Amino acid sequence: MQITNVTCPTSKYSTKCPYEMTPQGICVHNTANDASAMSEVSYMIGNNNKVSFHVAIDNERVVTGIPFNRNTWHCGDGGSGKGNRTQISIEICYSKSGGERFDEAENLATCYIAYLLKQYGWGIEKVTKHQDYNGKYCPHRTLDYGWERFLNKIREQLGLQAQPVEEKDYSGGSDEEVRKYVNGSTIENIYADTSLTKKIGYLNPREECDCFGIFNNRPMVRYIVTGTSNYKIGFAKWLGGVK
Numbered sequence: 236m237q238i239t240n241v242t243c244p245t246s247k248y249s250t251k252c253p254y255e256m257t258p259q260g261i262c263v264h265n266t267a268n269d270a271s272a273m274s275e276v277s278y279m280i281g282n283n284n285k286v287s288f289h290v291a292i293d294n295e296r297v298v299t300g301i302p303f304n305r306n307t308w309h310c311g312d313g314g315s316g317k318g319n320r321t322q323i324s325i326e327i328c329y330s331k332s333g334g335e336r337f338d339e340a341e342n343l344a345t346c347y348i349a350y351l352l353k354q355y356g357w358g359i360e361k362v363t364k365h366q367d368y369n370g371k372y373c374p375h376r377t378l379d380y381g382w383e384r385f386l387n388k389i390r391e392q393l394g395l396q397a398q399p400v401e402e403k404d405y406s407g408g409s410d411e412e413v414r415k416y417v418n419g420s421t422i423e424n425i426y427a428d429t430s431l432t433k434k435i436g437y438l439n440p441r442e443e444c445d446c447f448g449i450f451n452n453r454p455m456v457r458y459i460v461t462g463t464s465n466y467k468i469g470f471a472k473w474l475g476g477v478k
């Protein structure tokens with residue numbers, strides 16, 4: 236594992252990491268961007284925004300930018316928030332477009348997180364997500380693919396037993412934020428099941444509807460049946476429509 240330490244100049248501490256910190260856990264993010272780890276860190280250190288993180292990881296390397304004994308501004312829970320004041324913040328790169336680069340970056344992140352857990356003598360419960368602190372849907376792509384799945388990859392590194400991947404509850408009252416689905420330029424078939432065996436309808440080109448989450452890699456959408464005022468819920472195939 237290649238770890239590159241980029242040092243934030245102490246003259247920037249008052250903006251980027253004003254408080255001393257004793258790390259109490261790890262908070263995982265996705266960058267929602269397509270820049271490399273080195274670019275993310277140099278941009279973060281270079282600007283004067285009150286936004287910062289400790290580590291960025293891409294498909295090739297781990298890059299640290301802020302020492303772990305200082306706080307970072309990464310999860311929107313305020314100046315005395317648990318996230319901002321106690322967590323080692325880790326950004327996984329290439330989450331905007333995803334694909335192989337992101338999958339590899341996520342894998343490298345699980346190796347690095349396992350390494351940190353061992354170093355600090357922490358259990359898997361110390362691995363948290365941005366969403367836990369202020370509700371933001373971050374790390375977005377890691378969540379789309381499944382959080383327990385991500386934790387299982389870390390467990391595997393630690394020689395721990397994998398836990399069952401959660402079956403999400405479809406029956407109303409979900410706390411997952413409703414998102415938008417915007418169809419592309421072709422008709423998108425909608426199916427009753429995530430294995431796409433039973434077609435129940437379709438979305439017109441550019442049609443917009445609600446998306447309740449992604450299950451087994453299929454966006455679950457609720458749309459109005461053309462020519463009626465009736466709603467139907469089913470699964471689309473194209474992930475790119477999820478906004």
Ligand SMILES: [Zn+2]
Nearest residue numbers: 264265365373
């Ligand atoms: Zn985040």
